[in-house]
Amino acid sequence: MSDLTDRLAEGLPPGALVVDPDVTAAYRHDMADFCPAGTPAVVVFPETVEQVQHVLRTATALRVPVVPQGARTGLSGAANAVDGCIVLSMVRMNRILEIDPVNRIAVVEPGVVNAELSRAAAASGLAYPPDPSSWESCTIGGNIGTGAGGLCCVKYGVTAEYVLGLDVVLADGRLLSTGRRTAKGVAGYDLTRLLVGSEGTLGVVVRAVLALRPAPTPQLALAAEFPSTASAGAAVCEVMARGFTPSLMELMDPVSVRAVNELARMGLPESTRALLLVAFDGPDRVAELAAVGELCRAAGATEVVPAEDQAESELLLEARRLALPALDRLGTTMIDDVAVPRSRLAEMLDGVAAIAERHDLTIGVVSHAGDGNTHPIVIFDAADAEQAARAQRSFDEIMALGLELGGTITGEHGVGLLKREWLARELGPVAMELQRQLKAVFDPLGILNPGKAV
Template structure:
């Protein structure tokens, strides 16, 4: 009996997919530079018991397992490995319990991010983390990479909205961490250990998430700047003015033009930088007006503010389109680096210089409120020479971020693409501690090997 036939005797046959054509759509994530392997099967469990059985089988047979959400990752962390299996959580997409009084909801890992807020809206609540792929990415994938999004400047990244997890370990045991309470210091913080672990320590099957009251009002502004320097001055002023924006995003000139080429938004094609910000709460408009004043004083060419929800959404739409506008028009590598907020202008200028030196067009967008930028490399093709030049350009971007006291990834994760950069940010002690944790939980190295740390 081969391995897959043995698995068929343990779980319902309908959750096992071996047809090559059906498996094709599961072999890759959105990291074009990571080659996809050929899996033995794609497994689509419907419950935690299925996942536990799969992992017991994997441990017994020595089968490598790649956990997968919606495949929207950008670092190669969910790409298939030869001879392994992919465990996709897409069928585990239920809301197990909603507790409006305590502002919590327990959901399964395959539930799409946007569905959480839609499900709790009638209770006057929302789920803050909103990565760019929030309409298609899953909670499990968000947890695996500790995803962020536009609202994280005020509400934090995914980790800040997680109270507890249900996880299947490599040997099939089911681990439950955290709980329903906001405060909980019983034992080590295993919940946050697994958030951001990229499927290397266990398979997250469900999570208890912290919800927030829906803001009573929001207001939004947009401002364009003739130079990166004037936009940088505006950011420094906003950071120092005492306002806490709920959104603060930026787009450089290349991105502005990519969006306009994709869909007419009447953006200023000559602007060096576009800032888009939002505030929420009873004084939302007053906060936005203070940010607009900061922009005007710094030399903004144009600034507008609105408290109208429809107009606000229109302003934010330009930023939401940035990723789609580039990936639909070009082969694109979306980088992910972060620096202290005060060093954003330096990083923006350095990225522009890297683009000029390498000849690779770079469209930079990002979460200005927390210093996390996404330089998007726009490539003419994916030939070997182009790929090599793109990787060299990405290396220069990572080096620039580290030179400015930053990080090689803010929210996309290490995956497979950035493993060679990890020793440049973390010292040997940090790497050894992480390796020890991995060995303790997955001694046979079956869970997503070669990814993350």
């Protein structure tokens, strides 16, 4: 321990190295309540690329594992410490280095908060579309590590589609630059895409070149109440089949609706079996919203309420963003992130409800309905061993259901610790072997975020 701290201190400024166990304990885990977490030896807060390189060189020399962290808002245990590791917290590398309106790019350090980048881009008439629910606290480095999505993915896509280039410190301390600043570029293997979503197992992101878009017109939204998941699912399918591209299309089940009402007194309709939120941000948003409202009524909606202005629209969207913290207040949460084809969305929701009933558990579901990404949230008492066991069984059944419906075990949260054993079931032995070989190329000693993902 003393050798590790002494060698780390040689290349770090005062205050960048923390060994106090009362402080380091706060960096043991992310927001995945049900994943194991070890005890770090130290927490390091680098402020420069050179300091990150020093930490990785020291870790390689001493064979010490390194766990990169952002704001620890992740939901799969990917940022959880392992015993004796260096936790490498990137939150102090938080500068927006450049906003380029001509080339429509931003150059940022990994500790920049998503919402701060959005506001900086907006000042130049631009937008950075990926918007996870935790956008006011999650960092760009964490978004890149997990391949994060968000509420607007149905129209604008996910993080991977906006990362043009990366500077990454490898396990041995070398600095790798990938990608480009240009609108197009196909030189060599696409290492940038490989690194996005790799959960800190291949390298540590220290700089990112991100694509920006022209700022859209403010969104207008509606809320539609449905008497069944089948009718809500039919409305989603009809909206997409008719060629509409909403900027947002979210679905909340009765459990999540009640939880949000309890947290924020939103007055959402608790009698509904499925609450669909749809928004448009284009020049024809008023007409498109009206047309989608008619489609919802034709599919069986009992009530369709369009927002009268942007303020009401933002209130509806805030209700959706509050769903996770609202459900989290009800107990320990095990959060699934299963994406299925849009056409199977109702089957997924009904299947989750059956699983909840079978295991006598509360499971709330919120969904990015526009891209079929569901978030079943299993709520249980972690102090009750029998209930915790039922929660784990229900989680496994939800994973299996998603695969049976032609889906994937994670649409945007990543694998981390929570879904590691399910990754092999989805990918198969050949893909897993290639993934392990890639890991060995980037990290031959296996010190980068060991035990996560692959």
